[in-house]
Amino acid sequence: MKRATDKLIALQFLAVVLPIAVVLLAQMAVDARRAAALEHSRPLRILADEARASYKTFTNGAADAVDTGTLGAQSVEALRTAAARLKALADRGESAGVAEASDVVQSLAATITRDTTLDALMSLRARIVQGDNLTQAIGDDFERRDEFVVRDAIASGIIQKRAVAGALLVTAVLSVIFVLATRRRLKARVEADIAVERRRRAELETISVRFGVATRAARAGVYEVMRDGIEVWWSDTMHELYSQPAQSFQPTMATWLALIHPDDRQIAQAAITTAMREHSPLRSQYRVVRPDGSVCHIASLAAVAMDSIDARPRLVGIDLDISERVEAEERERKLQLQLRDASRQAGMAEIATNVLHNVGNVLNSVNVSAKLVAEGVRKSKAAGLEKVVALLKQHEADLGAFVSTDSRGKHLPGYLGELSEQLKLDQRTIQRELDALCKNVDHIKEIVAMQQSYAKLVGVPEKLAVASLVNDALRMNAGAFTRHGVTLRCDFEDVPEIIVEKHKVLQILVNLLRNAKYACEISPKSDRQVVVHVAKRNGGVQVAVSDNGVGIRPEDMTKIFSHGFTTKKNGHGFGLHSGALAARDMGGALHVESAGPGCGATFTLDLPLRSPETAYG
Amino acid sequence: MQPKFRRWMVSLVLLAASSTAMADELYVVCHEGVSLDAADVRDVFLGEKQFLNTTRLIPVDNLAAQPAFLEKVLKMDAVRYTNSWVKKSFRYGINPPAAMANDAAVLEFIRHTPGGCGYLGTAPQNSINVVGKY
Numbered sequence: 001m002k003r004a005t006d007k008l009i010a011l012q013f014l015a016v017v018l019p020i021a022v023v024l025l026a027q028m029a030v031d032a033r034r035a036a037a038l039e040h041s042r043p044l045r046i047l048a049d050e051a052r053a054s055y056k057t058f059t060n061g062a063a064d065a066v067d068t069g070t071l072g073a074q075s076v077e078a079l080r081t082a083a084a085r086l087k088a089l090a091d092r093g094e095s096a097g098v099a100e101a102s103d104v105v106q107s108l109a110a111t112i113t114r115d116t117t118l119d120a121l122m123s124l125r126a127r128i129v130q131g132d133n134l135t136q137a138i139g140d141d142f143e144r145r146d147e148f149v150v151r152d153a154i155a156s157g158i159i160q161k162r163a164v165a166g167a168l169l170v171t172a173v174l175s176v177i178f179v180l181a182t183r184r185r186l187k188a189r190v191e192a193d194i195a196v197e198r199r200r201r202a203e204l205e206t207i208s209v210r211f212g213v214a215t216r217a218a219r220a221g222v223y224e225v226m227r228d229g230i231e232v233w234w235s236d237t238m239h240e241l242y243s244q245p246a247q248s249f250q251p252t253m254a255t256w257l258a259l260i261h262p263d264d265r266q267i268a269q270a271a272i273t274t275a276m277r278e279h280s281p282l283r284s285q286y287r288v289v290r291p292d293g294s295v296c297h298i299a300s301l302a303a304v305a306m307d308s309i310d311a312r313p314r315l316v317g318i319d320l321d322i323s324e325r326v327e328a329e330e331r332e333r334k335l336q337l338q339l340r341d342a343s344r345q346a347g348m349a350e351i352a353t354n355v356l357h358n359v360g361n362v363l364n365s366v367n368v369s370a371k372l373v374a375e376g377v378r379k380s381k382a383a384g385l386e387k388v389v390a391l392l393k394q395h396e397a398d399l400g401a402f403v404s405t406d407s408r409g410k411h412l413p414g415y416l417g418e419l420s421e422q423l424k425l426d427q428r429t430i431q432r433e434l435d436a437l438c439k440n441v442d443h444i445k446e447i448v449a450m451q452q453s454y455a456k457l458v459g460v461p462e463k464l465a466v467a468s469l470v471n472d473a474l475r476m477n478a479g480a481f482t483r484h485g486v487t488l489r490c491d492f493e494d495v496p497e498i499i500v501e502k503h504k505v506l507q508i509l510v511n512l513l514r515n516a517k518y519a520c521e522i523s524p525k526s527d528r529q530v531v532v533h534v535a536k537r538n539g540g541v542q543v544a545v546s547d548n549g550v551g552i553r554p555e556d557m558t559k560i561f562s563h564g565f566t567t568k569k570n571g572h573g574f575g576l577h578s579g580a581l582a583a584r585d586m587g588g589a590l591h592v593e594s595a596g597p598g599c600g601a602t603f604t605l606d607l608p609l610r611s612p613e614t615a616y617g
Numbered sequence: 618m619q620p621k622f623r624r625w626m627v628s629l630v631l632l633a634a635s636s637t638a639m640a641d642e643l644y645v646v647c648h649e650g651v652s653l654d655a656a657d658v659r660d661v662f663l664g665e666k667q668f669l670n671t672t673r674l675i676p677v678d679n680l681a682a683q684p685a686f687l688e689k690v691l692k693m694d695a696v697r698y699t700n701s702w703v704k705k706s707f708r709y710g711i712n713p714p715a716a717m718a719n720d721a722a723v724l725e726f727i728r729h730t731p732g733g734c735g736y737l738g739t740a741p742q743n744s745i746n747v748v749g750k751y
Contacts, residue, residue, distance in 0.1 A: 063707035066700050125706055132710030 008182055015174040019167035027160045034156070038149055044092060045142040048135075051085030054078040055105060055135045062121050062128060071121060073114050082135065083109035089138070097141060101134030212237075219321035225272060226307070226314045229253045241298070241319055243290040261287035261295065271300070276315055279304040285322070297326040357574045358447040358507055361476075361514060362440045368479045369437040376430045381422040388416060440476065446503040461499050461611055466534050466541050467492045469502065473509035474532070477517060484521045486528040493535045499610045504582040508590065511575040512545040512603045518568060519549025519601060540588065540609055546602040552594035560592055579605075586611040643685050644741055645749035646724070648733040653748045659691055661734055662714065663698075664705040672732045676714040679723045682738035683716075689751040690736070 061075020086102035108124065108131055121128070215222060221238025225231075232251045239246040242259050249255070253272075260268050264286035271284035282302035287295050302317020395402035395409065402409040474488065481488050513530070520528035525548060533544045552560060559565045561580040566573035576590070583590040587608045594601035645658050651669055653661065660666035662676050679686070687698055702713035717723045723735040724745065734748075741747060 059707045059710070063704040066704045066707070121707075122703065125703065129706050129710045129712065136710060 008186060012175065012178050015178055016171045019170045019174070020164060023160070023163040023167045027156065027163065030156055031153075034149060034153060041142070041145060044089060045146070047085050047089050047092075048098075048138045048142050051082045051089060051105075052135045052139045054082035054085060055131060058082060059128060059132055065118055065121055069118050071112065071114060071116055076112060076114050079105070079112060080109045086135070086138075097134060097137055101131065101138055104131045104134055215318070216240075221319040222317070223251070223302075223319065224314055224316050225253070225276065227312065228276065229272070232256060238319060241296070241321055242288055243292070259288050259290075261289050263287075268300070272302075272315065275302060275304055276313060279313060282315065282317060295323075296321055297323045353572060353574050355448055357572055357578070358510075359444050361510055361575075362443050362447065365476045365479065366437055366440045366444075369433040369440065372433045373430050373437070376426050376433070380426050381419050384415070385419055385423075388412065388419070436475070439472075443476070443503065443506065447507065449503075461501050463497050463499050464502055464505075465497050466495050466543065466607075469505050470509060470532055470534060470543060473506055473513055476510055477513045480514070480517055481530070484517060484528070486517055486520045486530055489529065489531045491531060491533040493533075495534055495536050495541045496609060498541055498607055500586050500607060501611070504586060505605075505607065508579040508582055508605055509543065509545075511579050512605070515575065515603070516545050516547035516549065516601075519547045519551070521549075523549040523598075525549075537606060541607050543605045543607070544602055545605075546600065548600040551597045551599040552592065552601050553597055557592065557594065561590065576603075583607070642738075642740060643682060643689050643751040644737045644739075644747050645690070645751070646727055646735055646737055646741055647746050647748050648727055648731050649746050651732060651734065651746065651748070653734065655690075655749055658734075658749050662686075662691060663701055664709070664711050664713075667711070669732070674732050674734055675730055677723060677726055677733065677735045678714045678716045679720060679736055679738065680716050681719045682736055685738065685751075686736045690749075 055078070057078035058075045061072050061078065065071045065075075083102070083106045086098065086105050090099045090102040104127060108127060111124065112121070214220070215235065215237045219237070219241060221241040222235040223238050224233040226233070232253060234242075234246075234251040236246055238251075239249060242249075244251075244259070253269075257265050257269055268284055268286045271282050274280065275282035281304075282300060284300040286298055286300070288298050289295055299320045299322045300317055301320070302315050304313045305316050306312070307314050391408065391412070392399065395406070403412060404410070470490070470492070474490070478488075480486075513532075516530045520530060527548070529548050531544075531546045533542075533546070535542050535544075556565070556567070561576050562573070563577040564573035565577075580590045583605060588606045588611075591604045591606070592601060593604070645653070647653060651672065651674070653669070657666060657669075661674050662678075667674055684695070687693055687695060691698060693701075699713075705711055706713065715726075717726060717735065720737045720739055720741075723737060724741065727733045727735050727745065
């Protein structure tokens, strides 16, 4: 738009200037030609004037001779001078009149001498007069030429005036045409310019208002550092931020730095200096001590921009009051510490729960074994042996007669034999239960040790046969399966040994078997069955525990492994959660599938051949 | 001396010699529209005045009446009159008045020549512009 207006103005200027310039240039050319002509004729005219003057001297001398009777030498010399001048003039190629005059005067000069008498002069009078007329004519001719030049100059001046007037008229006409042609266009453009300018001004005012509101709302002060720090400008919000009155406080680098906390002053100054020197963005944080002694935390963000006027760098930035944020961060830090402690305590509680849960599982087996042992001891035939010993002590003196003659003595050997057999049987039963008890106690110890390892060390992986692990787990739950009428079926494929932490796997399997038993236990089905299937899968080993119990509702599938989720009446929601975590720790995974309530469920434990912590061992 | 000028000079001498036989009245006449006073007449015939406004004045001598004209009007003799014109012709390149033989020739010239001036020894008719009587 500005470029178009400038073009229009330039065109108008040309319309004004061009006609006048053409006229003036043409007139200058004519003047130059006229001046050249004058310059050329000037020496000729001088020569002609000199010839005329000399000839007049001669004729005056001739006139005087009428009175004196003789012609003076000066007159004769003047005549010859005139003849020479006229010849020179004729030699310059002047008009035919010059040549004629030259001929006449030269002939006179050749005739007339100092000795020429008055009578001779009188006889030459006609030629003298002719010469006078001819020389006069030459002068007149030059005069006419000069007059012509002058008249021409005058006429030219008049023409020039008329031409300029004409040019002005043309200019005026062109200007009027131009203005009429462009007025509407210019008007539209000017109006468009004005509209754009108004819109920009409105936008600027809006931006300014928004900026003011935003900076005030954000408690942000705006500043500029100019002329290498010599000049500093603060916005009103900056004054408010620093609690310095805008009317009396003159911001400079020195007064600004004086408001900054002494411990942060050097950092703030270095940040500004570096940004100005390297033209790099400024990000700084410091404290400001207000006049009332309160401390305000400031975050300063700035960038270097080049001044559009003097092309010098200026630092433009904002100061943000981040006191609330800093305080919030401090509160958050303290909260984090509290949360960490709480989390730690929660972890400890989880470990304790885990321990209790797993130990509780094992304690069930321990309890069963202990009851069986106690039952065995309670029902032991050892009391009968005590009666036999007392009877034998009573007949110690006649022991032979007693055994051979007494009716009770006769049955004693047979009774002792039967008692011996019974005791042997009881001993084996108790021994078996005690072995199981010992294993369970060992498992409890391992559980405790393993839970301790969550907080301290990891367990020790060992190379194990999967079938052995599954059998151990089955044996721990064998009594429960029998008591609740659950049929157990095992389907073991030939799988390689795996390197895992035994008790982690055992813990998972015990939980899966116990859950399967429980699902069957609460199921109304009479055909309660649990199937354990071991197979190779995806480069590792998979142990699947399937039951035909109550199944799992679809909405529970996603939270079945969550901590605290349980469907058992007295459950804790920890077994599957800890099992999934343990499987993941070993580089494996624990999955569940169920077709829905009443359709049973299958829990699958995938284990790698080598757990991650042993992969590079 | 050129023959023409010599004839003019001889005529003047002869006229001067016969001046006693001339009539007493002398009339200066001009072409229609030319008005001269006594001083103008003298200047015109001595070559001092050659123009009246834009009209070139052309004086002519009347050989028959010249002695009386020289005596009454120019107050000089024929030699002085001649020398004056010789000097004028040398100095200014002008020629002396043409010489007419008598009044009739003068009248004929005056009638047909604008700016023409002459003098008569006899009174002219009314149609002639008489500018002076001596």
